[in-house]
Amino acid sequence: MRNIFLFIKKFFVFFLFLLLQVISISILATYNKTHQALFSTASNEVTGWVSQQYNDVEYYFRLKKTNEALAMENSRLRNIITEKWDAPDTTKTARLDSLIRDTLGRIRKFNFLPAKVVNNSVNQQNNYITLFRGAKQGVNTNMAVCGPDGIVGRVVSVSDNYCVVMSILNHYSKVSAMLLHSNYTGIIEWDGSNPAIAELNGIPKSAKVKMGDTVITSNLSGNFPQGILVGTVSGNTIDPTTGFYDLKIKLATNFYTLQFAYLIENTMWTEQKQLEAKPVINP
Amino acid sequence: MSTVLKNIIRFIVFILVQAYILDKIPPIQEYLKPIIYFLFILWLPFNISRPALLLVAFVFGLCMDYFSGTPGLHAAPCVLIAYLRPFILNILLPREIAGTSYVEPSIRSMGFTPYSVYILILTFVHHAYLVLIEWLQFGDFLFFISKVALSTALSLVLILITELLFYRKAKFKTNTA
Numbered sequence: 001m002r003n004i005f006l007f008i009k010k011f012f013v014f015f016l017f018l019l020l021q022v023i024s025i026s027i028l029a030t031y032n033k034t035h036q037a038l039f040s041t042a043s044n045e046v047t048g049w050v051s052q053q054y055n056d057v058e059y060y061f062r063l064k065k066t067n068e069a070l071a072m073e074n075s076r077l078r079n080i081i082t083e084k085w086d087a088p089d090t091t092k093t094a095r096l097d098s099l100i101r102d103t104l105g106r107i108r109k110f111n112f113l114p115a116k117v118v119n120n121s122v123n124q125q126n127n128y129i130t131l132f133r134g135a136k137q138g139v140n141t142n143m144a145v146c147g148p149d150g151i152v153g154r155v156v157s158v159s160d161n162y163c164v165v166m167s168i169l170n171h172y173s174k175v176s177a178m179l180l181h182s183n184y185t186g187i188i189e190w191d192g193s194n195p196a197i198a199e200l201n202g203i204p205k206s207a208k209v210k211m212g213d214t215v216i217t218s219n220l221s222g223n224f225p226q227g228i229l230v231g232t233v234s235g236n237t238i239d240p241t242t243g244f245y246d247l248k249i250k251l252a253t254n255f256y257t258l259q260f261a262y263l264i265e266n267t268m269w270t271e272q273k274q275l276e277a278k279p280v281i282n283p
Numbered sequence: 284m285s286t287v288l289k290n291i292i293r294f295i296v297f298i299l300v301q302a303y304i305l306d307k308i309p310p311i312q313e314y315l316k317p318i319i320y321f322l323f324i325l326w327l328p329f330n331i332s333r334p335a336l337l338l339v340a341f342v343f344g345l346c347m348d349y350f351s352g353t354p355g356l357h358a359a360p361c362v363l364i365a366y367l368r369p370f371i372l373n374i375l376l377p378r379e380i381a382g383t384s385y386v387e388p389s390i391r392s393m394g395f396t397p398y399s400v401y402i403l404i405l406t407f408v409h410h411a412y413l414v415l416i417e418w419l420q421f422g423d424f425l426f427f428i429s430k431v432a433l434s435t436a437l438s439l440v441l442i443l444i445t446e447l448l449f450y451r452k453a454k455f456k457t458n459t460a
Binding site: 012013014016017020021023024025026027028029031032037038040043046047050054121122123124125126127128164171192193194195256 | 299303306307308309310313316333334337338341344345349350351352353354355356358359362363366416417420421426
């Protein structure tokens with residue numbers, strides 16, 4: 001017994017080194033699986049606060065571009081308000097109201113919550129964005145996030161006032177997307193090289209894909225509403241070994257200048273997930 | 284200024300510089316990433332005990348991780364270079380100077396060549412381990428080799444600039460001088 005203690009004492013520094021290595025690697029491993037690290041709630045609050053102070057300064061330099069993006073979005077949205085469309089018979093006007101429940105029994109499925117981006121990175125291999133909205137404002141993990149121009153990512157961890165979003169520019173990010181004109185569905189992934197380009201995998205070569213085709217979020221992705229812009233096709237080579245396209249997508253969102261984002265809540269998310277988690281009983 | 288206070292200020296400054304200046308620079312090239320924060324560990328005093336050095340490096344790396352978003356990724360390489368640092372200093376330093384007359388490693392206290400070798404070896408080890416962890420999660424061999432080589436070169440340039448900009452007076456320890 002005494003020899004064991006002597007042995008440990010002699011190599012104490014080496015054992016401490018091994019212990020710290022094991023701790024850091026295990027933190028990394030668990031984080032990649034669950035996105036919940038040691039003290040992640042407390043550290044989100046602190047780093048979020050520091051990032052906000054930094055962003056207060058940075059925000060001024062981007063005011064012009066941010067304003068432009070928001071104005072463009074406003075005009076796009078105004079163009080699709082039904083009041084602006086004139087029916088051939090002008091005695092009738094169609095109206096859509098924004099009640100949670102309308103008289104026809106339709107339910108509002110997606111809620112949008114605006115949020116300020118306080119921290120953002122583009123040059124890591126796994127990029128995360130911090131937003132100034134948290135559990136107190138009704139943010140949950142797995143909520144989808146889009147910007148004024150297109151999709152941004154998915155919420156992975158929440159503290160009281162901040163939330164961390166895994167952006168599309170992340171090796172663990174997978175978003176279901178489809179081609180607008182042919183409805184072929186694939187998965188959007190990022191290879192870590194260029195922050196403006198993502199990949200769309202799983203489109204068979206029977207689909208006809210031209211350069212500049214629009215890619216939108218698909219109806220299969222639970223957290224994203226269908227039809228949010230992802231980007232446009234900027235490279236369409238066919239991989240001869242698999243028979244699938246190697247599609248390069250130019251992302252609509254400019255991650256360098258992102259200042260505002262919308263958190264999207266799917267009000268039926270829990271219901272859908274509960275049903276899907278139930279084992280299917282075969283008669 | 285006491286050594287402890289000076290190192291606490293360095294701790295904060297290095298993390299903020301890395302998180303809010305260097306990490307915000309748009310990447311010119313996929314493999315070229317400016318990293319300088321680990322210089323904090325290389326600048327720690329000679330006479331710090333080895334367990335303390337490891338713990339400081341671990342806490343420093345973990346703080347860096349919380350700012351960059353992947354906890355554990357920077358902590359592991361920081362602990363590794365903190366573990367290797369005393370061995371390399373022992374080899375490079377003449378016995379009579381080591382830890383007796385100067386407070387911390389610098390060009391003045393070690394001489395230009397030993398100091399550059401010290402910086403070069405630990406920078407390379409840090410980057411190799413950091414990129415190795417990234418590589419094991421994803422990526423290919425070309426990614427590993429190119430990123431280690433290019434990022435090490437870029438870090439060495441940054442360290443040189445830092446040394447030139449922030450001239451550190453090589454302080455003698457008062458009781459021996």
